[in-house]
Amino acid sequence: MYGINSLIKSGSLEAAYPLHSGTYKWTVSGPLSDRQIYYKICLKITNYEMPRTEMEFDSSYIYKCYILDCINHFGSLMFFGFIMGRALDHPGVVISNPVSEAFYRNCAGLSCTFEMAVLQLTIWFVRSCFKMFTKLIIPYLNVKKRQKQHDSKFPNQKLRQWESDYLLNKSERYRIAHEYLDTVAEYGYVTFFISSFPLAPLCGFLTNIMHLRIDAYKSITLYRRPNAKKVPKLICFTKLLQATTYFGILTNAAMIAFNSDLVPKEIYRMYYNASLEGISHQQFSKIPTSTVYSFYKYKANEETCYYNQIRDDNQNKTLLYWWILAIRFAVLLGIEHIVFLVQGFVAYMIPDVPYSVQEQIAHQKKIQSDRRETEFSFNINRKKSVRETERFVLIK
Structure with missing residues (x-):
C-alpha cells in the first residue's frame, strides 16, 4: 500500500498543505456564459481588419472564435491537469493572497486526474442542459410570443405560409458556423483529456444524438429559411479539426507522462525492487512539522511530515528527481511520435477519396x-x- 490515499486513510499520513475543496463554480459557469460576448468581440475585430474577400473574412472570424473557445472551454481543465499544485515546492510555504492559493492548492491524490474526470462529467451534463435551454426553449418561446402578439392584433386573420414564416426567428449569418464550432468544442472534450475521462466518447455520442434531433427540429420549425449559398468547402473547419487532433495527442501524452506514476514505478521496478516494495519511501520526502504551515492539526507522527516530492533533508531537488523528469519528457516525445506515425500510416492507407x-x-x-x-x-x-x-x- 504505497498510494497517498491509502496512507491518509490508514492514519499514517496527513495533509500538510491545503487540498482542493472540490468546488467548480467558475470552471463550469465560465464556458457557458462568456461565449456570446467574445463572439461579438471577434466580429468587431474582424471588421476592423477588413479582409480582402468574404472567405478571408469568414476564416479570420472563425479562427478567432476557435482560439477563444479553446481558452474558454479547456482552460480550467488545463489548469487542473498541468498547473494546479505545481507551484508548491514543499510544505511550509506561506500563502499570502487568494490568487497564490489557487496555484498552491493541491489535489487529494498524486494528481488531479479524479478531479478532472468529475469536472468533465459535470461540464458534459450542464453544457447539454444549457444548450437545450438556449438553443431550443428560448427560440421556441420567442416564436410563440410573436404569434400571440400577432393573434391579439389580428384575431380573425389567417396567415399565409410566407407570412407565418416571417414570425419565426431570424437566421443569423454565422449560425451554422457557430454550430460547427460547438461540434469542434465537443470533439476537443473527447480528444484532449480522454486519458483522464475515458467515458468522454460515450458522452459525446449520446449528446450528439440529442443535439442532432434538436438542431433538425430547430432549423425546420423555429428559424426562417436561410439564403442558400454555394461554397467549395467548409471554409477552415478541416484545419481546425486537424489542429484539435494533434493538440489532443499532445495533451494525452502529457497526461500519461506527467500526471501518472507510470515513470516512477517503472524506474523503481527496474533499478530498485521489482515488487515495488518500499516505493513510498522514495516518492515521499520528510520535513519537520515545526516548519510546516498548515490549517490542519496533527494526530499522529507530530515530529515529521511526509509530502509527495523527491527531495533531500534540506528540501533540495535530488538527482533522482531530475532523472525522472527527463524520462517523463522522453515518454512524452515517444508517445507523441508513435501516435503521429500510426496516424500518418492510417491516413496514407485510407485515402480521402x-x-x-x-x-x-x-x-x-x-x-x-x-x-x-x-x-x-x-x-x-x-x-x-x-x-x-x-x-x-x-x-x-
Missing part, C-alpha cells in the same frame, strides 16, 4: 478531354472547308 471514385473522376476527365479534342478537330476541319470554298469562289 476512395479508389472507385478516383476512377470515375478520371473517366469523366477523359471523356471531357476527348470531347474537347473532337470539338477542336471539328472546328479546324470546318475552317479548312470554308477556306477552300472561298478559294473556289474567287477562282470562278
Whole structure:
C-alpha cells in the first residue's frame, strides 16, 4: 500500500498543505456564459481588419472564435491537469493572497486526474442542459410570443405560409458556423483529456444524438429559411479539426507522462525492487512539522511530515528527481511520435477519396478531354472547308 490515499486513510499520513475543496463554480459557469460576448468581440475585430474577400473574412472570424473557445472551454481543465499544485515546492510555504492559493492548492491524490474526470462529467451534463435551454426553449418561446402578439392584433386573420414564416426567428449569418464550432468544442472534450475521462466518447455520442434531433427540429420549425449559398468547402473547419487532433495527442501524452506514476514505478521496478516494495519511501520526502504551515492539526507522527516530492533533508531537488523528469519528457516525445506515425500510416492507407471514385473522376476527365479534342478537330476541319470554298469562289 504505497498510494497517498491509502496512507491518509490508514492514519499514517496527513495533509500538510491545503487540498482542493472540490468546488467548480467558475470552471463550469465560465464556458457557458462568456461565449456570446467574445463572439461579438471577434466580429468587431474582424471588421476592423477588413479582409480582402468574404472567405478571408469568414476564416479570420472563425479562427478567432476557435482560439477563444479553446481558452474558454479547456482552460480550467488545463489548469487542473498541468498547473494546479505545481507551484508548491514543499510544505511550509506561506500563502499570502487568494490568487497564490489557487496555484498552491493541491489535489487529494498524486494528481488531479479524479478531479478532472468529475469536472468533465459535470461540464458534459450542464453544457447539454444549457444548450437545450438556449438553443431550443428560448427560440421556441420567442416564436410563440410573436404569434400571440400577432393573434391579439389580428384575431380573425389567417396567415399565409410566407407570412407565418416571417414570425419565426431570424437566421443569423454565422449560425451554422457557430454550430460547427460547438461540434469542434465537443470533439476537443473527447480528444484532449480522454486519458483522464475515458467515458468522454460515450458522452459525446449520446449528446450528439440529442443535439442532432434538436438542431433538425430547430432549423425546420423555429428559424426562417436561410439564403442558400454555394461554397467549395467548409471554409477552415478541416484545419481546425486537424489542429484539435494533434493538440489532443499532445495533451494525452502529457497526461500519461506527467500526471501518472507510470515513470516512477517503472524506474523503481527496474533499478530498485521489482515488487515495488518500499516505493513510498522514495516518492515521499520528510520535513519537520515545526516548519510546516498548515490549517490542519496533527494526530499522529507530530515530529515529521511526509509530502509527495523527491527531495533531500534540506528540501533540495535530488538527482533522482531530475532523472525522472527527463524520462517523463522522453515518454512524452515517444508517445507523441508513435501516435503521429500510426496516424500518418492510417491516413496514407485510407485515402480521402476512395479508389472507385478516383476512377470515375478520371473517366469523366477523359471523356471531357476527348470531347474537347473532337470539338477542336471539328472546328479546324470546318475552317479548312470554308477556306477552300472561298478559294473556289474567287477562282470562278
